[in-house]
Amino acid sequence: MANATLRSDDALVHLTFADGSSADFPYIWLRDNDPAGFHPQTQERITDLTAIPLDVTPSKIETDGQSLTIWWQGDETISTFDLSWLSTRRPGQYAADPARTGFHHWRKDLGAQGIPRARADEVLTSDQALQNWLVQTQKFGLSIVEGLADSTEAGMDVARRIGFLRETNFGLTFEVQSKPNPNNLAYTPIALPLHTDLTNQELPPGFQFLHCLANEATGGGSLFCDGYAIAEDLRKTDPEAFALLSTVSIPFRFHDQDTDIRNRKKVINLDEDGQIIEICFNAHLADILDLAPDLMTRYYRAYRQFMIMTRSADYLVTLKLKGGEMVVFDNRRVLHGRDAFDPQTGFRHLHGCYVDRGEFESRLRLLQR
Numbered sequence: 001m002a003n004a005t006l007r008s009d010d011a012l013v014h015l016t017f018a019d020g021s022s023a024d025f026p027y028i029w030l031r032d033n034d035p036a037g038f039h040p041q042t043q044e045r046i047t048d049l050t051a052i053p054l055d056v057t058p059s060k061i062e063t064d065g066q067s068l069t070i071w072w073q074g075d076e077t078i079s080t081f082d083l084s085w086l087s088t089r090r091p092g093q094y095a096a097d098p099a100r101t102g103f104h105h106w107r108k109d110l111g112a113q114g115i116p117r118a119r120a121d122e123v124l125t126s127d128q129a130l131q132n133w134l135v136q137t138q139k140f141g142l143s144i145v146e147g148l149a150d151s152t153e154a155g156m157d158v159a160r161r162i163g164f165l166r167e168t169n170f171g172l173t174f175e176v177q178s179k180p181n182p183n184n185l186a187y188t189p190i191a192l193p194l195h196t197d198l199t200n201q202e203l204p205p206g207f208q209f210l211h212c213l214a215n216e217a218t219g220g221g222s223l224f225c226d227g228y229a230i231a232e233d234l235r236k237t238d239p240e241a242f243a244l245l246s247t248v249s250i251p252f253r254f255h256d257q258d259t260d261i262r263n264r265k266k267v268i269n270l271d272e273d274g275q276i277i278e279i280c281f282n283a284h285l286a287d288i289l290d291l292a293p294d295l296m297t298r299y300y301r302a303y304r305q306f307m308i309m310t311r312s313a314d315y316l317v318t319l320k321l322k323g324g325e326m327v328v329f330d331n332r333r334v335l336h337g338r339d340a341f342d343p344q345t346g347f348r349h350l351h352g353c354y355v356d357r358g359e360f361e362s363r364l365r366l367l368q369r
Contacts, residue, residue: 012026015063015086024091025091031077034077068080098365099360116137120148141329141333144328150323152211159353159355162360163355163356169261195336200254200261202263205331207356208336208352208354209327214347217344218345220320241305248291250266251263267280
């Protein structure tokens, strides 16, 4: 049987659950999360927190093994909580989230053969296949979808199985091919060093989809590395460089005749627990560094070291996409690049689009239901 006791000195309810585990629930948290304070259809909060005194106190509590009931002092509110609901929402413990799959850091030993693969027809028709593919794509930050039709819509159909496409100043979709008067290096035949896209944006796009329609030219191989793995290795081997890249922001900018989009980013972004959650690295979009002179040289050393690591064979995975294949990768984790190619030797055409991380994670949660 579950047991509940009031601990007035600490302003919390101590709950012992039927399995013997226990947890503490502050009074203010319980009053704020009264189930009656959520709209029955939308499940959005309708409780006014400012109407609840910070020193709110129960006058009585009871538990019957299935629920906890609280009578509050000073008003007629009675709150009833399902104990299983409380057990999964213990303060100080993150709620389980099916979108948190964990990450598998990889280096050169992954090889092209180790990249997770999925069939387009299965992803488009089976929720289980879609879920399996999304989990693997998030864990590795990289996957390949095979068997796409020879149509620009084919890759978009797969992306839309996840969620809405992210539009940028390059449009809802973009064509990666050599063009006259390019406004981006991707639209030239020259080599592209490893980078993440659109670091100049307030929020860089999440997952990128590059559908290969043709890759007949000499050269044009695709390059990938796991930015999380590089950052973790840098943390171990050069703590000062890691600290600078994860605490100091630098300016990024894209500008042409129609746009001028600028933002500041840290190359390595961490969550409050110090875990790496984002890489923003694009040497071509880096604006003029504006750091203080006493910081500039130290930062350049750190920035240059990260750049050297992105070009090391220790982290590099290479492949040449074939027509009907689509590479999908987390643009805020996996750096991508390209070997130079000769457009005189054959046609090379990739069709691209983005889906933000929020859409990707939402689909994982819905599929888990």
